Amino acid sequence: MLITRPSHCKRILKSLVGHFDQGHIGPVKPTTVYDAGSVQEAFRFMQQGLHIGKLVISLRGPDGSLKINTELVTSIRKLKLDESASYLLAGGLGGLGRSVARYLVEHGARHIVFLSRSAGSGPDDQEFVVELESLGCKVQLVQGSVNNRDDVVRAVSASQNLKGILQASMVLRDENFAQMKIEDWRTTIQPKVEGTWNLHHATLEAKIDLDFFICFSSMSGTTGLAGQSNYACANTFLDAFAQYRQSLGLPATSIDLGAVRDAGYVARDEALLKRMKVTGSKGVTELEVLEAVSMSILSKPVIKPEPAKNTEEAEFVDQSNLVLGLLSEIPLSSAESRALWKNDRRMAVYHNSSTDASDGSGSGGDVLKAFLSNAKKDASVLKANESVQLLAVEIGRKLFSFLLKSEDELDTSVSLSSLGLDSLVGVEMRSWWRQTFGFDITVLEMLGMGTLEGLGKHASQGMLKLIDSESG
Ligand SMILES: NC(=O)c1ccc[n+]([C@@H]2O[C@H](COP(=O)([O-])OP(=O)(O)OC[C@H]3O[C@@H](n4cnc5c(N)ncnc54)[C@H](OP(=O)(O)O)[C@@H]3O)[C@@H](O)[C@H]2O)c1
Structure with missing residues (x-):
């Protein structure tokens, strides 16, 4: 029906959402949750026709760990980078950039170029270079700003046989939107918007055929974040940019990260970590970030989509964007939940698989x-x-x-x-x-x-x- 009568489907969905908004319909209860690894058991149970409510397959446990047979997945899709290639990490000397750099080296990268304003003058930059070199990787530090086209061209020229880019540059200037000065807006926007655009054009002009172009974006671009309108906006650009590049048939992924608990700027900031805990946000682990990077590199080459004849009927699947960290430690239905996205209709699936006491599961009284x-x-x-x-x-x-x-x-x-x-x-x-x-x-x-x-x-x-x- 979706293919042959799309406008009819649209009408039905609209009326369904209307009923949902007015509270006439809601998730089916009770829910019985099975781990993804026990999916056969779930089907067997459903086959008996004895259950009441809904059977839900849960991919992650309460601690955020994947409940699937990850051994099988990783053994098939092992990351192996090209030893003869260079990889350019803009903003790569920050917390997450360093973590990704080590990961790339562990998976075969033998030449990494870092571009950042203070590259080489940071207190532990040299120590880090020695660490990577001891693992057999040649390291080049290019001091410059991703906002500056010439600096970017210089970094790209320094990267022989450039095969992959990580864009992790960031500057924060948090302020309520009403009070935000234009300089604060620009300072945060520039590295992500102009910087990314510079990287894109410098590689296009040099006719470089990349295997990956990964942008570290943030969940704030998807859900919004009070006091960070400039940052959220810059990250929304990254998500759109990745879609745009894919529409050109070029590799690109934006990874929308939630607060990373054990590496990067949030992990360095006690107050931010505390705020994250208070809102019940589960956060993201360094390992999950690296898994997402690996997945982005390994993902299949994009196929340029057919242009839609009619936007009303166009099917939209975004294969360029990964969101990590939409997990709350407090059930969304709880009055204590302060998850910013709990009333966001796009997140309705989380209410369906909610495991609070009211739907028959949860951790009790x-x-x-x-x-x-x-x-x-x-x-x-x-x-x-x-x-x-x-x-x-x-x-x-x-x-x-x-x-x-x-x-x-x-x-x-x-x-x-x-x-x-x-x-x-x-x-x-x-x-x-x-x-x-x-x-x-x-x-x-x-x-x-x-x-x-x-x-x-x-x-x-x-x-x-x-x-x-x-x-x-
Ligand atoms: N850590 C998290 O929890 C988290 C959550 C969501 C999203 N992210 C995203 O992940 C990325 C990395 O975050 P992080 O935690 O590693 O941050 P970080 O430690 O603060 O690193 C950011 C790096 O960006 C560089 N930079 C800033 N402006 C630049 C410019 N104009 N040109 C080149 N480099 C520039 C900085 O180096 P210089 O000062 O030397 O230029 C710095 O090393 C960011 O894009 C951020 O938005 C992180």
Whole structure:
């Protein structure tokens, strides 16, 4: 229908969004979450036709780690760079640039050119050069500004057999838009807008055939960020630039990064890190940045799209933009959530896979939360009989919430089957269990524990083991 009757589809989607906005429709509940690695199990369960609500495949765990068989993925797509080529890193002597440089060298790069205003005069620039050289890489530092066309041409000429560019230059001048001076606007815009344009034209004019052109952009360009209108705008340009280059059939990716926790300017700034924590933002790890870089380099060459006959009917798929870091530690439905993008319609999928208590999963009530946080500090509390009893009651409360039963009937010594635990509810319980206690239990194991007391004991023993293994 999308192909043969696009305007009809558009009308249906518009009316659907209208109903959504007015609160007439919402996500289907309850949700049962499966790890991406257990997708077969999810299909098998769906096949039985017994489930209520929706089955969701989750790609990432609560800690942000991928729940897919990454070994298989990486072994097929291993990054191997051209030893005879040069790679130009504009702004590459900053925190993330250095991290990418090391990564490129580890994957075969043998000639890296850095362009930045203070290149070579930074306190640890020489030390860094020695580090890369000791790994077998020739390093050239070009002092200059990416904003300046001549400096860029000089850096490009210094890069023999140039095959890849990373544009990581950045200057911040944060201010409320109403108070922002034009100099602040320009200072932040220039390295990303004019700088990127200079890199693009210098390579085109020199007829250089690049394998990749990666721009480090920011999530602020996608979601907006108070006090950073200039920065957000500059990053939106990068996203559009990557689309433009791809439309010319040239390689380009913009990677929209959320705050990187362990490298780069956010990691150097205590106050920023604190602000990130308060808003519940999960942030991005250095490793994820490097994975995104690797993915961008390995991605297939772009195929120039056919020009759309009618913009109304044009299909839009943006293959030039990667967004990293749209993850919140606080469920979006919680009143405490301060994620800037929680009301953004484009992020609706996050509400669908929300794992707060209201949709039947999540990490349980306040008593349980407080108990688990204590147990993490002092594991010996898990050995006490009262703790086993507390866990039994809390597991029972969760079970009863799934069964829509009153807690008055909760008896921890009665058999689980007579309480109503069956394989269907067991699947819901299993997902909650994993998120709450941090280890897995199969539905069969759960049913085999006999009573809530048995489950309480299993939870306390499992957590003890987990804490032991983490500390040892
Ligand atoms: N770190 C994060 O959490 C984060 C989050 C979102 C996006 N990003 C993006 O990732 C990129 C790198 O960030 P970072 O954390 O590595 O920042 P950084 O440590 O501050 O590095 C930025 C680098 O840009 C260089 N630079 C500034 N103006 C320049 C110019 N006109 N010409 C050439 N180089 C210039 C600076 O060197 P000189 O002063 O010597 O010129 C500096 O080394 C940025 O584009 C940023 O927008 C980072």
